Amino acid sequence: MIAVIGSGYVGLTTGACLASLGHPVVCGDVDLDKVERLQRGEVPILEDGLPELLHAGLAAGTLEFVHGAVAAAERAEYVFLCLPTPDGGDGRADLRIVHAVVAEIAPHLRPGAVLVTKSTVPVGTAAEITAAVDRPDVAVVSNPEFLQEGSAVRNFLHPDRIVVGSDDRAAAAAVAALYAPLGAPAVVTSAASAELIKYAFNAFLATKLSFVNAVAALAEAVGADVAEVTHGMGFDERIGPRFLQAGPGWGGSCFPKDTRALATIADDHGVPFPVLAATVTANELAKDHVADKVRRAAGGSLAGAPVALWGLTFKAGTDDLRDSPALAVAQRLAAEGAVLTAYDPAIGADLPATADRPAIRVAADPYRAAEGAAVLVVLTEWPEFRTVDLARVAAVLDGRTVVDARGVVDEDVAAAAGLAVVPL
Ligand code: UGA
Numbered sequence: 001m002i003a004v005i006g007s008g009y010v011g012l013t014t015g016a017c018l019a020s021l022g023h024p025v026v027c028g029d030v031d032l033d034k035v036e037r038l039q040r041g042e043v044p045i046l047e048d049g050l051p052e053l054l055h056a057g058l059a060a061g062t063l064e065f066v067h068g069a070v071a072a073a074e075r076a077e078y079v080f081l082c083l084p085t086p087d088g089g090d091g092r093a094d095l096r097i098v099h100a101v102v103a104e105i106a107p108h109l110r111p112g113a114v115l116v117t118k119s120t121v122p123v124g125t126a127a128e129i130t131a132a133v134d135r136p137d138v139a140v141v142s143n144p145e146f147l148q149e150g151s152a153v154r155n156f157l158h159p160d161r162i163v164v165g166s167d168d169r170a171a172a173a174a175v176a177a178l179y180a181p182l183g184a185p186a187v188v189t190s191a192a193s194a195e196l197i198k199y200a201f202n203a204f205l206a207t208k209l210s211f212v213n214a215v216a217a218l219a220e221a222v223g224a225d226v227a228e229v230t231h232g233m234g235f236d237e238r239i240g241p242r243f244l245q246a247g248p249g250w251g252g253s254c255f256p257k258d259t260r261a262l263a264t265i266a267d268d269h270g271v272p273f274p275v276l277a278a279t280v281t282a283n284e285l286a287k288d289h290v291a292d293k294v295r296r297a298a299g300g301s302l303a304g305a306p307v308a309l310w311g312l313t314f315k316a317g318t319d320d321l322r323d324s325p326a327l328a329v330a331q332r333l334a335a336e337g338a339v340l341t342a343y344d345p346a347i348g349a350d351l352p353a354t355a356d357r358p359a360i361r362v363a364a365d366p367y368r369a370a371e372g373a374a375v376l377v378v379l380t381e382w383p384e385f386r387t388v389d390l391a392r393v394a395a396v397l398d399g400r401t402v403v404d405a406r407g408v409v410d411e412d413v414a415a416a417a418g419l420a421v422v423p424l
Pocket of ligand 1: 064120145146147148150151205209241243244245246247248249250251252253254255314315316325
């Protein structure tokens with residue numbers, strides 16, 4: 001039996017996918033309402049393919065949901081921790097939830113159980129958990145996840161590799177064996193290496209994007225086209241074509257907190273890592289860059305200007321708004337007086353203002369969002385934005401400019417409709 005503690009997008013995907021591989025899985029979560037919804041087969045998040053796997057697991061009896069961590073952990077040989085590790089506000093991951101759950105379940109673990117951390121945790125956490133559990137019969141293994149929101153099920157079932165790190169190599173190999181049906185290479189490391197792999201991995205990808213976004217700004221200044229530049233770069237397999245799409249900066253629940261956390265780890269160890277600081281700074285500039293383009297498109301001032309936003313989530317395929325670059329751009333526009341109306345296929349209601357986001361009126365479709373706007377800005381790469389009827393948009397839009405921060409609008413089709421596309 002495998003227990004998965006925490007039913008967020010990582011825990012749910014992990015539980016449902018492990019069950020689909022034939023393992024009996026019990027998922028435990030502290031939120032009773034969520035547990036009851038999951039027992040009824042309701043998936044609380046937008047995640048492609050997850051409802052189908054959940055229903056199959058429930059029907060086959062290989063997947064069940066229980067209330068609380070202990071109720072799940074006490075039945076299992078393997079206990080996967082899929083718990084939130086938010087930014088603690090000081091650039092460090094906040095491990096209070098992880099430590100509280102470990103303290104709660106430690107006395108109830110079966111003899112010989114393996115405790116597996118999937119959450120992204122600072123280097124040294126596996127060692128801390130081992131000390132806290134304080135049971136020689138229980139091994140601790142770091143098994144970081146590489147799941148992208150929106151394609152988490154596909155990522156889980158078709159992994160590039162499985163990383164398992166532990167100072168107990170036999171336990172690490174046993175965890176790797178759970179994934180054997182997937183046929184992916186297993187990278188067996190020390191616990192500290194596995195923990196660092198995850199941070200280095202996310203920070204490297206964030207750096208790649210910050211680099212590309214800086215190239216976009218430079219391309220504009222020198223009269224080049226960033227899409228052509230990245231297309232040319234991506235053919236070299238040392239660079240690769242993926243994760244080269246310039247955009248309004250990177251966001252989400254992982255990259256921002258993990259880049260900050262890695263910078264803090266480096267600082268704590270007295271290791272200079274200036275590239276990482278530049279990556280974070282460049283990400284703020286990428287959002288400024290989009291806001292600058294919108295101001296120019298509005299004629300130099302945003303005071304009182306109605307602006308239409310297409311896309312609010314941090315990327316397409318998810319309903320997650322956490323650290324969304326779209327909202328950060330919106331905040332910049334609102335600060336200069338723009339009046340915002342948005343459309344996003346995953347967001348159904350108006351967004352009230354919070355500390356880091358302005359109030360945004362949410363329209364029911366892309367056309368209504370565009371009505372009467374001085375500028376239209378594309379901030380998330382939802383596929384439906386590629387097929388919107390641009391003539392219909394042109395008929396309701398007041399201005400003639402579309403700032404396309406995601407490279408999804410066809411410039412020729414837009415031109416035929418009388419709209420000018422400003423790319424990144
Ligand atoms: C990221 C990693 O990609 C996963 O491998 C990792 O497991 C996960 O964090 C995690 O640590 O849990 P995710 O946060 O779902 O996954 O988001 P990504 O798909 O990586 O996108 C991150 C940001 O980069 C988004 O704002 C996206 O729009 C942006 N992006 C991505 C671009 O601007 N251009 C691209 O070419 C790709």
